[in-house]
Amino acid sequence: MGLQDTLKTLVHKSHLSDVSRHLKHRIEQGLEQRVKLAVTGLSRSGKTVFISALARHLQQSDQGLSLPFFSAAADGRIIGTRDCSHESAIPFPLQTTLAGLQASPPHWPASTDQLSEVKLALRYRRSPGLGRMLGEHTTLYLDLIDYPGEWLLDLPMLEWSFATWCRQQQALFFASPRLEASREWLTCQQQLDWLAPADDTQFQQLAHTFRDLLQQLREPPYCLSLLQPGRLLMPGDLSDSPLLNLFPILTDLPANPDQAAPDSLYSRLKSTYYAYREHAVRPFYEDHFRHFDRQIVLVDCLKTLNRGEACFTDMQQALNTLLHSFHYGHNSLLRRLVRPRISRVLFAATKADHVTANQHHNLDRFLQLLVESAQREIRFEQVETHCLAIASLRATSAAQAKLDGQYLSCLRGHRKDNGEEMALFPGEVPVELPRAEDWNSERFRFVDFAPRPLPVGPLRPEHHIRLDQALEYLLGDLLQ
Ligand SMILES: Nc1nc2c(ncn2[C@@H]2O[C@H](COP(=O)(O)OP(=O)(O)O)[C@@H](O)[C@H]2O)c(=O)[nH]1
Ligand SMILES: [Mg+2]
Known part of the structure; x- marks a missing residue:
């Protein structure tokens, strides 16, 4: 083989290896x-x-x-x-x-x-x-x-009318412990005329009162979770949006809602509800959840x-x-x-x-x-x-304590609230749902710890x- 032929073969070979490298890279990219x-x-x-x-x-x-x-x-x-x-x-x-x-x-x-x-x-x-x-x-x-998981709590609203949502909320708010925590709010609602016109200030004030109530229900001593609309607690990018001026009617709904004027409390709430569904709930599923x-x-x-x-x-x-x-x-x-x-x-x-x-x-x-x-x-x-x-x-780290001659497994860590070091036996996690009487005992006391x-x-x-x-x-x- 002459020099030229050898060179040609080499060029061809290196070209081939380039091609195969390139192909391999493309295949790898495709498989990423x-x-x-x-x-x-x-x-x-x-x-x-x-x-x-x-x-x-x-x-x-x-x-x-x-x-x-x-x-x-x-x-x-x-x-x-x-x-x-x-x-x-x-x-x-x-x-x-x-x-x-x-x-x-x-x-x-x-x-x-x-x-x-x-x-x-x-x-x-x-x-x-x-x-x-x-x-x-x-x-x-x-x-x-x-x-926030709170946003997923809003999914059912997409299928519910405003009236259905209000009825769902009534069932929740008329049961303990929401009932006791919400007495003032319920009294306030009873005094409202849903068909009367409402100005912006009154509407916003009512909405804020409801948002404060939801926040209260989320905190101790209640620590409730089923709190809707989820964006009132976890607004994300809607924090200043008028969409959050929303609350359910917990009294009887007006008998003739069709006659409600557009600026009545009833009409304003109803249209905010549907706007919330379209502009807060639906986009989350369409833009994020489905991916x-x-x-x-x-x-x-x-x-x-x-x-x-x-x-x-x-x-x-x-x-x-x-x-x-x-x-x-x-x-x-x-x-x-x-x-x-x-x-x-x-x-x-x-x-x-x-x-x-x-x-x-x-x-x-x-x-x-x-x-x-x-x-x-x-x-x-x-x-x-x-x-x-x-x-x-x-x-926490594992530790052992001696009680009545027996060794017990316990935990050592620093309390979250005051940073104090402590060793404790936190108790057992039940493997069946606790019965009513189990809740009344001092059976469960799990403490929050500061991070290590x-x-x-x-x-x-x-x-x-x-x-x-x-x-x-x-x-x-x-x-x-
Ligand atoms: N001991 C312990 N506490 C945790 C752990 N993860 C979270 N926490 C506690 O739970 C709190 C809330 O956690 P965070 O991640 O902010 O919750 P998020 O609201 O779901 O994002 C923290 O401040 C901690 O007190 C963990 O792995 N171990
Ligand atoms: Mg977080």
Whole structure:
């Protein structure tokens, strides 16, 4: 072969290898996956802490140290993680939250009410076998989305008329404990003439009174969850919107509503209700919810046990309402509305570090009881579900106490309210729904703890409880 021929062959070969490299790159790009993992839960259920801890562990997952049950990390297949949150129009305050948890003394994040996201790119090696066929390295683009569960409570409103909504609310407000807490509001409503004209000032004042009442019902001693409209408590980007000037009529509805003048209280409320449905509830499902692929629902089960039966029953009702958002049957409202595509839902009981390790299984079981009926329906729709007790950031350590010659498992940590160090036996989590008489005892007393500092350096498995199992369930199949 002459020199020219050899050169030609070389050029041809290098061109071919360029082409194959390019092709391989294109194929790899085509095989890269984008996943939106939505994190929801009622306010204070632990969403912000969960997302921050998860992102931090994922950022270190190439070291394979802190997530032994997350197989991609434990097998050493994660090459690196990049934070791409700057590309988001609604970035999650990851650095601020982590800085607070790493500070000395550390502090829990401030309350948030916005939809926001962390965007991560996970570069990883495929599992042996798959690797050779599809290209050894690839990337999973993961969006972790933080949004208030309160917004899901509004879904049924899309199917209800204003009159139906008022009747639903009447049923709630005329039962304990709302009835006792709302006496003044009910008296005020009884004095109103719904058909009389209402000026802006009066209308806004009434709306503010109702919003204050909802806020009061959310706080101790009530700690209720089924509070609608959800945006009154978690306004997101609607905080100054007139859409929030909304409250239900809790007295008899006017007998002849058709004759109500457009500026009457009745007409104003009714039109605000329909505007709220169209401009607050529907866009959330259309713009966000339908793009979610996987979902984790965080539930603070222990709070309900601490607060008693009314709080528990209300939380159960709220969860059932919230979980309607995961009913996709052919005829369901959601299917008609947005064709959602969530294929896997994990229910997680948060703050599992508030109980001793031998109670984690009970906490799984208790959560299962709480979401049982909703879970059955979701499974029927062929969405996979699972229940798991987790702690995103472990604030306690295990200790032992000797009582009457016997060793008891207990917890050691610093109280959230005054920072004092304490050791306590927090009690057992029931594996059946408590009976009426159980609530009256002093049986459940789970204490809130201050965080332990999150290391700036390497994290270890003892910094969380089962966060790796949650990840494996939610993402394990995608990282093959
Ligand atoms: N002990 C413990 N407390 C937690 C954990 N996660 C959240 N918390 C507590 O729950 C509160 C609310 O958490 P946050 O993430 O802000 O809830 P969000 O409103 O759902 O975003 C925090 O201030 C902590 O007191 C956890 O993993 N362990
Ligand atoms: Mg939050």
